[in-house]
Amino acid sequence: MQKVDSKPRVATVWLGGCSGCHMSFLDMDERLLELADRIRLVYSPLADVKEFPRDVDVTFVEGAVSNEENEHMAHIVRRNSRYVVSLGDCAVTGNVTALRNKHSNVEIIHRSYVELADKTPSLPIQFNTVAQLLPQARPLHEYVNVDAFLHGCPPTADQIWFAVNELLEGRVPVFSTIYLRYG
Amino acid sequence: MSVLTLTIDEHPVSAKPDETLLDIAHQNDIDIPTLCHLDGLIDVGACRLCLVEIEGSPKLMPACTTRPQEGMVVRTNTDRLKKYRKMIIELLASEGNHQCAVCVVNNHCELQNLAYAVGLVYVRFPYLYPKKTLDATQESYIIDRDRCVLCTRCVRVCSEVEGAHVWDVAGRGISCEIVADMNQMWGDSDACTSCGKCVMVCPTGALIKKGANVAEMEKETDFLKYIVTARQKQEWVGEYLKEH
Numbered sequence: 001m002q003k004v005d006s007k008p009r010v011a012t013v014w015l016g017g018c019s020g021c022h023m024s025f026l027d028m029d030e031r032l033l034e035l036a037d038r039i040r041l042v043y044s045p046l047a048d049v050k051e052f053p054r055d056v057d058v059t060f061v062e063g064a065v066s067n068e069e070n071e072h073m074a075h076i077v078r079r080n081s082r083y084v085v086s087l088g089d090c091a092v093t094g095n096v097t098a099l100r101n102k103h104s105n106v107e108i109i110h111r112s113y114v115e116l117a118d119k120t121p122s123l124p125i126q127f128n129t130v131a132q133l134l135p136q137a138r139p140l141h142e143y144v145n146v147d148a149f150l151h152g153c154p155p156t157a158d159q160i161w162f163a164v165n166e167l168l169e170g171r172v173p174v175f176s177t178i179y180l181r182y183g
Numbered sequence: 184m185s186v187l188t189l190t191i192d193e194h195p196v197s198a199k200p201d202e203t204l205l206d207i208a209h210q211n212d213i214d215i216p217t218l219c220h221l222d223g224l225i226d227v228g229a230c231r232l233c234l235v236e237i238e239g240s241p242k243l244m245p246a247c248t249t250r251p252q253e254g255m256v257v258r259t260n261t262d263r264l265k266k267y268r269k270m271i272i273e274l275l276a277s278e279g280n281h282q283c284a285v286c287v288v289n290n291h292c293e294l295q296n297l298a299y300a301v302g303l304v305y306v307r308f309p310y311l312y313p314k315k316t317l318d319a320t321q322e323s324y325i326i327d328r329d330r331c332v333l334c335t336r337c338v339r340v341c342s343e344v345e346g347a348h349v350w351d352v353a354g355r356g357i358s359c360e361i362v363a364d365m366n367q368m369w370g371d372s373d374a375c376t377s378c379g380k381c382v383m384v385c386p387t388g389a390l391i392k393k394g395a396n397v398a399e400m401e402k403e404t405d406f407l408k409y410i411v412t413a414r415q416k417q418e419w420v421g422e423y424l425k426e427h
């Protein structure tokens with residue numbers, strides 16, 4: 001894709017997470033306006049872009065690697081991004097997404113679609129277009145190299161703002177002092 | 184009692200022979216991270232976080248169970264020690280199932296605080312996600328083995344202070360776990376008095392009160408000091424017994 005301007009190209013990706021980290025991204029509120037002037041958002045669940053583009057400067061990844069599509073995406077993100085940032089505890093540790101790891105996929109699908117169903121409990125029909133669950137949900141860095149980690153469930157808007165600014169300045173953000181906080 | 188002199192982190196300090204290196208460090212405002220140690224319980228050197236270097240010895244020694252010697256030169260914060268401490272926390276994190284966001288002791292957890300102290304940005308070892316169990320059969324409390332770091336504080340407080348000895352350690356390696364009585368459900372234990380001491384001394388969310396919500400529970404370990412001091416001073420013993 002041809003670059004239309006010289007603004008840093010930023011992407012956000014949603015893997016196995018609850019979208020809370022993306023909500024926190026939106027919680028930057030009026031700072032988003034400033035950000036809109038300074039970056040180009042080239043891919044995100046908040047934008048309607050079908051394919052992950054090449055040549056991305058920074059990609060924030062929410063969620064654990066939980067199904068085959070997540071794994072595939074993780075590798076595309078890594079190949080096409082200069083910096084990859086784990087956004088939030090699920091990406092960093094597996095966190096809530098990994099609660100299922102003690103159980104087999106058959107058990108959890110039965111639990112979700114049959115035991116916990118209010119109406120019409122039934123197992124989902126298997127479509128081969130729907131991504132299959134991996135045996136476990138695992139942190140992003142177990143699949144691809146990650147350059148920086150943003151902790152918290154979700155990370156706060158301030159934390160994300162800090163990270164974005166550091167990255168735009170060309171520095172890998174170091175959180176261990178101010179923002180290292182699980183949960 | 185004789186007084187010994189030794190050096191900790193380049194500071195000359197004095198000590199009594201029956202103190203531990205950890206006691207001496209604390210008296211001199213030298214901070215050494217700990218997890219299994221708790222003032223009032225007998226030290227067992229289980230977690231290895233308090234490891235220190237002693238000049239002339241190739242082995243690292245746990246400060247909580249090592250006694251001072253005349254002229255000893257101790258270092259508590261070298262790069263080698265920092266590397267091992269971080270590794271211990273990483274292994275603890277990868278061997279349990281920790282989801283701080285939904286944990287009853289979130290923000291009041293000794294394991295979290297240690298993770299921050301060692302700068303645990305991510306865990307380099309593969310997470311094991313072991314199949315641990317939860318037992319909610321006791322009337323007031325729950326043991327959630329997903330969060331247990333096997334510090335044995337619960338074992339010791341129940342045995343040494345409450346005198347009930349409900350808890351023990353069973354199994355080895357990744358199957359090692361804290362069990363009630365001879366591996367019964369906690370609710371079936373006749374020995375348990377429901378005193379709650381184990382819950383209070385547990386550094387993590389492994390032992391918790393029923394009904395507590397996410398991040399709601401703060402542990403309170405001060406009670407131990409009062410009980411242990413009162414016992415040493417024989418405050419509960421009648422005058423007759425003290426005199427005879």
Ligand code: SF4
Nearest residue numbers: 281282283286292388
């Ligand atoms: S015990 Fe501590 S480290 Fe483990 S999940 Fe709870 S708050 Fe997090």
Ligand code: SF4
Nearest residue numbers: 341375376378379381
């Ligand atoms: S509640 Fe008291 S008696 Fe029961 S296991 Fe815990 S410390 Fe022991």
Ligand code: SF4
Nearest residue numbers: 331332334335337385
């Ligand atoms: S239950 Fe708590 S006090 Fe007991 S060994 Fe596990 S972490 Fe330590």
Ligand code: FES
Nearest residue numbers: 228230231233247
């Ligand atoms: S505090 Fe010394 S080994 Fe745990």
